[in-house]
Amino acid sequence: MWGIEQTALGRIIVPPLLPDGFALFYTTADFDGRLNTDATATLMRIVRERFGIEAVLATCTQVHGRNVVRAHAENTWRECDSCDGLWSSEPSTALGIKVADCLPVTIADMAKGVIANVHSGWRGAVQKIAAEAIDAIGGATPTTQAWLGPSIRVCCFEVGEEVVDQFRESYAEGELFVDRGGVKPHIDLPRLTAALLIARGIAPQNIHDSGLCTRCDTSIFHSYRRDGGRGGRNLAIAAH
Numbered sequence: 468m469w470g471i472e473q474t475a476l477g478r479i480i481v482p483p484l485l486p487d488g489f490a491l492f493y494t495t496a497d498f499d500g501r502l503n504t505d506a507t508a509t510l511m512r513i514v515r516e517r518f519g520i521e522a523v524l525a526t527c528t529q530v531h532g533r534n535v536v537r538a539h540a541e542n543t544w545r546e547c548d549s550c551d552g553l554w555s556s557e558p559s560t561a562l563g564i565k566v567a568d569c570l571p572v573t574i575a576d577m578a579k580g581v582i583a584n585v586h587s588g589w590r591g592a593v594q595k596i597a598a599e600a601i602d603a604i605g606g607a608t609p610t611t612q613a614w615l616g617p618s619i620r621v622c623c624f625e626v627g628e629e630v631v632d633q634f635r636e637s638y639a640e641g642e643l644f645v646d647r648g649g650v651k652p653h654i655d656l657p658r659l660t661a662a663l664l665i666a667r668g669i670a671p672q673n674i675h676d677s678g679l680c681t682r683c684d685t686s687i688f689h690s691y692r693r694d695g696g697r698g699g700r701n702l703a704i705a706a707h
């Protein structure tokens with residue numbers, strides 16, 4: 468079970484057993500899709516006080532694409548243009564990804580000193596952005612780990628056949644991740660993503676899934692499907 472902790476930002480979710488020198492948490496503070504210097508300072512305060520890591524945040528203007536951009540250690544918070552993933556090999560760097568129902572996928576290989584954080588909704592999954600992130604960090608090794616954060620899950624992710632078709636075009640085995648028990652198909656985004664990560668070399672036991680559904684859990688998470696475009700955003704923050 469991933470723990471819920473009370474902080475200056477309200478409740479955050481922290482995966483258990485993170486590697487030394489690596490920070491990862493999910494916050495549900497209401498950022499309405501934008502950040503500012505005050506909010507980023509608070510986020511980095513949590514990274515410092517909870518995880519003992521001094522870092523500067525990089526985020527991105529997300530466009531549901533497949534680009535994963537390298538974030539360098541900067542002096543102030545920086546938002547990269549038109550990308551949906553960030554990676555870093557420089558210590559003191561934090562990578563922030565905004566999500567509502569989309570899946571935040573975080574990858575770390577502390578033996579190599581690299582981390583990546585990506586926004587993978589259904590469009591990102593069709594474009595295999597999680598595989599792009601593995602390529603960006605130089606491929607997976609036996610020490611590479613991945614975390615699948617809170618997102619919409621198969622219980623709630625109802626789609627049209629035209630979306631299923633796109634998954635089938637991109638994944639030969641795509642139908643395996645479609646639940647046809649209801650009136651309309653439901654896609655299992657986290658399970659499909661885990662299969663992609665395993666196919667690209669991450670050991671199954673190194674993939675950690677929160678199992679948390681943003682739409683079912685009305686107490687903590689923002690959900691685009693539940694709240695519409697006016698709902699807030701959740702943030703996945705990784706740092707080293």
Ligand SMILES: [Zn+2]
Binds near residue numbers: 621622623683684
């Ligand atoms: Zn659900």
